[in-house]
Amino acid sequence: MGKWRGVFGVAALLLVLSVCLGVRGAPQVPCYFIFGDSLVDNGNNNQLSSLARANYLPYGIDFPNGPTGRFSNGKTTVDVIAELLGFDNYIPPYSTASGRQILGGVNYASAAAGIREETGQQLGARISFSGQVRNYQRTISQVVNLLGDETTAANYLSKCIYSIGLGSNDYLNNYFMPLYYSTSRQYTPEQFADVLIQQYTEQLQVTVF
Known part of the structure; x- marks a missing residue:
């Protein structure tokens, strides 16, 4: 019995050390794609002519890289999810994602965006959900090119x-x-709720590869 206590003790110690030292294996999934608004935007609005931007202090005051376009002092919920999934880096915004980087996922979110095309227009430029879906479709085309064919990409x-x-x-x-x-x-x-649900459903169906 004492022998097994020692084994379990060592295993527990290794588990604690791996958590404390941030030791991680491969991500649990190959990629993570994000659509949304200011709650998860991480920089897609930075270069847009819009009042809905967060690439300046005090935004990002607790984030390692400072202001990035995130509408928070630090990480967003999808940043935390990416960490929990085992990704080494946060999912990049569509505005800067390129090359094989997109194989790990892309963040299409845009502050002030909505299901309806006109939503948020009083704040200036933004990427509506339909626009985000179109950007995702462009990414799919790139993924097909990177992986060789549609079947492999799908x-x-x-x-x-x-x-x-x-x-x-x-x-x-x-x-x-x-x-x-x-x-x-x-x-x-x-x-209005019914109209939103109908349009949302149609937009979600378009995202299916």
């Missing part, structure tokens, strides 16, 4: 994780702003 992408979170701006920067948008006069709250 098999590879089927193992990836996708994070999609939009819709709040369609209310905050659209429906609840009658001075800028007519949606609250066109639809009841229930009707």
Whole structure:
């Protein structure tokens, strides 16, 4: 019994050391693709003519690289998810991702973006969900070229994780702003929700490879 206690003790010590020292194996998935708004934007709006930008202090004050375009003082939720999945680096924004880097995933999120095309337009340029889907389709074409054929690419992408979170701006920067948008006069709250769900569903179907 004492022998096994020693074995378990060593195993526990190694586990603690691996966690403390950040020892990680290969990522649990080959790639991670992210769609969304300011909650997960990590720099796609930096070069856009928009009020919805965060590439300046105090944003990023607790982030190793300082301000990057993240709308937070440090990591975003998808940064933490990427770490937990075992990625060595954070998923790059579409605006800077290139070459074989895209095989690890791409972040398409854009602050002020919504399901509806006009959402957030009072803040300036942004990449709507439809625009993010179009960028993803361009990435797919690049993945096919990198991996050689569509079958290999489809098999590879089927193992990836996708994070999609939009819709709040369609209310905050659209429906609840009658001075800028007519949606609250066109639809009841229930009707508007149905319209968003229908459009969201159609956009999600387009992302399927």
